[in-house]
Amino acid sequence: MTTAYHHGSLAVQQRLGVRQAAAHIAPSIRPGIRPVAAAFLELQPMLVLAAAAPDGRVWASLLTGEPGFARATGPHTVSVAGGPGPGDPLAGALADGTPVGTLALDPRTRRRMRLNGTARPSARGVLIEAEQVFSNCPKYLQKRELYAPGAAGPGPDAPPVPRVGDALTGAQLAAVRAADTFFVATTGPDGADASHRGGNPGFVHAEGPRELLWRDYPGNAMFLTLGNLETDGRAGLLFLDWETGTTLQLSGRAETVYRSEERFVRFRVDSVVETPAASPLRWSAPEYSPANPTTP
Numbered sequence: 001m002t003t004a005y006h007h008g009s010l011a012v013q014q015r016l017g018v019r020q021a022a023a024h025i026a027p028s029i030r031p032g033i034r035p036v037a038a039a040f041l042e043l044q045p046m047l048v049l050a051a052a053a054p055d056g057r058v059w060a061s062l063l064t065g066e067p068g069f070a071r072a073t074g075p076h077t078v079s080v081a082g083g084p085g086p087g088d089p090l091a092g093a094l095a096d097g098t099p100v101g102t103l104a105l106d107p108r109t110r111r112r113m114r115l116n117g118t119a120r121p122s123a124r125g126v127l128i129e130a131e132q133v134f135s136n137c138p139k140y141l142q143k144r145e146l147y148a149p150g151a152a153g154p155g156p157d158a159p160p161v162p163r164v165g166d167a168l169t170g171a172q173l174a175a176v177r178a179a180d181t182f183f184v185a186t187t188g189p190d191g192a193d194a195s196h197r198g199g200n201p202g203f204v205h206a207e208g209p210r211e212l213l214w215r216d217y218p219g220n221a222m223f224l225t226l227g228n229l230e231t232d233g234r235a236g237l238l239f240l241d242w243e244t245g246t247t248l249q250l251s252g253r254a255e256t257v258y259r260s261e262e263r264f265v266r267f268r269v270d271s272v273v274e275t276p277a278a279s280p281l282r283w284s285a286p287e288y289s290p291a292n293p294t295t296p
Helices: 007-016 019-028 035-042 170-178 224-231
Strands: 046-052 058-064 070-074 077-081 098-106 111-121 125-136 163-165 181-188 191-198 204-208 211-215 234-240 247-259 262-275
Touching: 007 019, 007 224, 035 070, 035 098, 035 111, 046 181, 046 191, 046 234, 058 181, 058 247, 098 181, 111 191, 170 204, 170 247, 181 224, 191 224, 224 247, 224 262
Parallel strands: 058 234, 098 191
Antiparallel strands: 046 058, 046 098, 070 077, 077 125, 098 111, 111 125, 163 262, 181 191, 181 234, 204 211, 211 262, 234 247, 247 262
């Protein structure tokens, strides 16, 4: 990666008149892992991973572990213990040089950090070579407390059994409509990226069992996610039930819809994987971000 933004992101920035603002913050995207970023990463019990599976479908997966399970081992490398679990769409997908995006998010402090690069298997699990490292603002992050790390759930002898489909069930639609947070995986000319989306419950519109729509709220003007979608419509979504640890992973295609002064993302579902109690982490009810727009 030789520049902060590829042509897809630049095109979105140009369309929305924010090229200068984006250029101003471009130096915040660094190729290396600074000590403050390494310290933040090592405190986190979860990491969102974005990548394409061997069949080409893009997914966002949740990795969890004791703090330190994901840690910087040098200025350009991150070691992750374990990896996507059995039944996860990305299990076994991280071959040498696989483009990956990661997002370390701490709901307790409303802080987040993105680290994109390439992955390869390692003796410990996964080794990531960092190419882009940067922090994002706390906008739209709901505050939560971690009250039961390692709470009751399937043990090593009873791994969670995923439910697989090609459309959302009624219960899954209800979960999406009630969500205040989800994660987006995209790919583009520079590799993969994992991003966060948040808002008040109802900010994601489930227009049917295979179609979702959400408003793209004002952010940092980088437009990395929308820029990727300009060049590659494949995308993956991850919804997390913060109280039970159930994950809902969707893979499909997305496009940006521009309407007057607002923009929306329409997502078409192709594949669904729901895994009960996939995460052992249990979080409190949210304190909603003061930046969340009112949900119509």
